Amino acid sequence: MFDFVFWLLSYVVPFLAVLTVIVFVHEMGHYLVARWNGVAIHTFSIGFGRELIGWNDKHGTRWRISAVPLGGYVRFVGDMNAASLPDPAAAEKVDPALAPHLFVNKNVWQRIAVVAAGPIANVLLTFLILYALLLGYGRYTVPPVIGEVLPGSVAEAAGLEPGDTIQSVDGYAVRGFEDFQRYVATAPERQVTLSLARDGATETLILVPEAVETEDRFGNTQRIGRIGVSRDIAEADVTLYRPGPVEAVGMTFEEIRFIVERTAAFLGDFFVGRGDVEQLGGPVKVAKVSGEVATLGVIALINLTALLSLNIGIFNLLPIPMLDGGHLVYYLLEAVRGRPLSMKVQEIGFRFGFALVLALMVFTLFNDTIFAYFGIFR
Known part of the structure; x- marks a missing residue:
């Protein structure tokens, strides 16, 4: 029992604290830009699955904390699911007065802004944390x-x-x-x-x-x-x-650029045969790292939050349906073509994206548990 409590406090709690902050900021980016563009929002959820705690605000949005705390989503009125796959019959199902507020009825640039806002919010969180630490503590x-x-x-x-x-x-x-x-x-x-x-x-x-x-x-x-x-x-x-406020801005941007470039180079190594699969990690590895970093103090955990926020923002911009980057590809194609892709094409893309993301999750979970903990194939 003591071992379980120690494990819970040492690994799970720091991991969930870090992940919840990152997910909340990401989804709040989507939410705020959607509200500014007059989009009707059905649900703002931290986590997936069954609702544990929830309430409705004056705008009719359901705010909820769900049972599986490994992500979150903002669901707009007229979406078929949490992945924001639009319902083509939504306009017929809702009050005509609500139709102009459906996400699917907003112009393509408004939809691009809403989708891009999540990853941008993650980048801004990273910038603010790194900038504040640099000004507050120097180096x-x-x-x-x-x-x-x-x-x-x-x-x-x-x-x-x-x-x-x-x-x-x-x-x-x-x-x-x-x-x-x-x-x-x-x-x-x-x-x-x-x-x-x-x-x-x-x-x-x-x-x-x-x-x-x-x-x-x-x-x-x-x-x-x-x-x-x-x-x-x-x-x-x-x-x-201790840099001044203006110099610290440049140093923080340079640090973010460095992290992005090195992350891209790390992923690129796998396409040229230099990658090491043991360096890839999923939720288990992130939880382990969060617990380890937490032993170094709150500042170290805040710094880890900044790094993970940036990486999650970058990951979400990958051009994979189900992720923000996949939505952006659809909307950019719509902007070029002058009309959206057919619902059949979009649905095929979402199914492919779901399968790809699920496969990546399974692989990283396998990699975390087998390679990292049992040392198989070392």
Whole structure:
């Protein structure tokens, strides 16, 4: 019993707290833009399945918390289901006075705005969290100067030397040695371009970090890039850098751009045979990571919320029916063609998207439980 309570408090509660915030913000993005465009909203739900708690507001929207807390949805009046598949006969079923407020009767650009609002809300949440943490806490940094180049390493072959000051990696500004390590670590077996200062001159080097497996502080195996450089860090080298409000905006945008680019590169690795399926994770792995990060404190958990929010926003923009990106593809095609795709084509797409998303969920669940916990096929 004690073990179960410990598991619940350590993993499930932090995971559900993080997921609920992200889902609420995502769906609130859809909800607010829909309301601004005069769309009648049937349901705002956190979770799926049977309703646990619910109430109606003055606009007739049913707000509910449902039994399966692994997502959520906003359902508009006239939708056949929570996936926002429109009901072609909706206009005949509702009061004629309500017809102009049906989502399906809004112009295509209004529908695009409503659909895009969810992922955009996730990106805004990420920006606000990272920006607030940067302004509130600043960041500890170490000068980005190479201390040692290991013999026979990628760095030595590329021409790096002790005393080189790294200025940028792939166009991302390097403000500290920790930046340099992170940019290299997230590019295993992918070409990176370094800009460095040496003897008063600027030089450019191109290299490919080798892929190595390491364990984090929680014992999780990670595949990272390594080039074979290090530096001794004395206490006097560590400084606290606090950017101003304007500079922090640029630094936050650059961080978001970095996360998006590295996430896309990570997914792209699977199409060229470099991907490691053990690095993919679903709800179980996210719950495990949430529990582990929660042990580092509230700030670490808030930072994880920002990262997951951005990744969920990106995932929802994939052009897969059932996801926001799939809806956007339909509406963009409608904007180009001047008329919507047939309901038959849309329904086929939604069925395909549902099957694809379900297969991905099953795979990641299998990957979480089999690879991560039992070590099969290691």
